Amino acid sequence: xxxxxxxxxxxxxxxxxxxxxxxxxxxxxxxxxxxxxxxxxxxxxxxxxxxxxxxxxxxxxxxxxxxxxxxxxxxxxxxxxxxxxxxxxxxxxxxxxxxxxxxxxxx
Numbered sequence: 001x002x003x004x005x006x007x008x009x010x011x012x013x014x015x016x017x018x019x020x021x022x023x024x025x026x027x028x029x030x031x032x033x034x035x036x037x038x039x040x041x042x043x044x045x046x047x048x049x050x051x052x053x054x055x056x057x058x059x060x061x062x063x064x065x066x067x068x069x070x071x072x073x074x075x076x077x078x079x080x081x082x083x084x085x086x087x088x089x090x091x092x093x094x095x096x097x098x099x100x101x102x103x104x105x106x107x
Contacts (some may be wrong), residue, residue: 020092044100050094
């Protein structure tokens with residue numbers, strides 16, 4: 001697939017960041033979503049893993065299947081922005097996983 005035909009789905013990545021922010025905010029203010037901290041933690045871990053899956057898939061795709069495009073992506077501002085957005089989504093997913101495991105372990 002050529003670089004022109006491959007479209008970076010930034011709207012989906014921003015949506016995942018929004019979902020992570022909503023989950024973390026709800027857990028901060030409500031302290032529970034289901035009434036059970038164990039279920040809240042399990043939900044948080046699964047949600048965080050789902051959030052992290054899209055940028056991880058993008059990284060695997062870029063490294064293994066489109067090796068030549070890595071230099072093209074890192075050479076322009078739009079490519080660097082896309083990589084930064086993927087890192088932001090990974091970080092947001094990690095925070096959701098951390099929040100979920102914290103609720104399972106300490107509440």
